[in-house]
Amino acid sequence: GQTREGSERPLQQIAIAFSELATHIxxxxxxxxxxxxxxxxxxxxxxxxxxxxxxxxxxxxxxxxAERDYVAKVHDLTKVASNIPTLQSLLEFDLERDSVKVRGSHSRNLLRVKRGLDMVRVLFQGILNSNEESLRDCASQAYAEVFAPHHSFPIRAAVTAGFYALPTRSQLMNKLNEDEISARELMQEYITAVDPVINYVEGIFLSRGLGIDW
Ligand code: 1PZ
Incomplete structure (x- = not known):
């Protein structure tokens, strides 16, 4: 048996982490x-x-x-957290320096990471809505909705090529140490929990007139 906190159940860790964040928000x-x-x-x-x-x-x-890019952006936020405590103050920091949209800025990284969370949300929803063994349609639909409008042609081409080498649905469940039923529960838990998190992050950009489509 696996314990509720076990690191051998990454999907569970994701669901727990976002449920806690959502409760706080x-x-x-x-x-x-x-x-x-x-x-x-x-x-x-x-x-x-x-x-x-x-x-x-x-x-x-x-x-x-994609992993390197995502991990680097999360790491940037982790690092700056000791100097800039809240998400609001992160935006204020960049606003004062006129650096919100500059590549590598904390605010820009925050928006990119939020988009990653959204991509996972749409992907999980697609997986819940289908029973297909191939994940390619779910993955490409989620990518088309969340990231493709913001990515250059070479990036889109590389991602599209990567979609031909995805694991199958049952391979993914196995790698996550879940079965169809437990994975569905945890994906739904993530989808529900991440919603207020995404709305919150989008809200702090929108309330400052910064937009979220860049
Ligand atoms: C079965 C599931 C398959 C899902 C596959 C998910 C593929 C997502 C591919 C995203 C590729 C991103 C490649 C790098 C893009 C960068 O050009 C930009 C640069 O931003 P800048 O530095 O200019 O501000 N980075 C991004 O857009 C952020 C990319 C984060 C990707 C997170 C995806 C999370 C998905 C995990 C899915 C399991």
Whole structure:
């Protein structure tokens, strides 16, 4: 048997991490307006997001470049968390320097990581909605919806090529140490939990007029 906290169940760790973050974010709604939204720690967001990188290990070498990019961005957020405690203050930091949209900025990395979380959400939803052994359609639909509009042709071509080397549905479940039923439960738990997290991050960009489509 596997324990609830076991690292041999990465999908469970992801679901737990985002459920905790979602609970914290939803508890903010009970606060007064000026205390509200000021309270989500970069460290909490980065910590939860870091669990997602385990999924890349299930995808094979075709997505090594995506893994490196994602891990580097999460690492940037983890590192800066000791100097800039909250997600709000991260945006303020870059706004003061006029560096929000500059490549490598913390705010830009935050938006990219949020997009990764969204990609996983749409992918999991696709997996829940289908029974197909091949994951290619689910993966390419999620990519088309979340990332493709923001990626250059060479990146899109590399990702599309990688979709031909994906594990099958049952290979993925095996690598995650789950069966169809337990995986479905945990994917649904992630989908539900990540929703307020994504909305929160999008909200702090939108409330400053920064947009989220860049
Ligand atoms: C079965 C599941 C298959 C899912 C496969 C998921 C493939 C996602 C592919 C994304 C490729 C991204 C490659 C690198 C892109 C970079 O050019 C940009 C640069 O941003 P900049 O530095 O200019 O600000 N990076 C991104 O867009 C962030 C990419 C993060 C990818 C996270 C994906 C999480 C998916 C995990 C799926 C299991």
């Amino acid at each position: 939803k508890s903010q709604h009970q606060l007064k307006h000026d205390e509200q939204e000021n309270n989500v720690l970069v460290a909490s967001f980065a910590g939860a997001s870091s669990h997602v990188s385990v999924l890349f290990g299930c995808l094979g070498i075709a997505f090594k470049f």
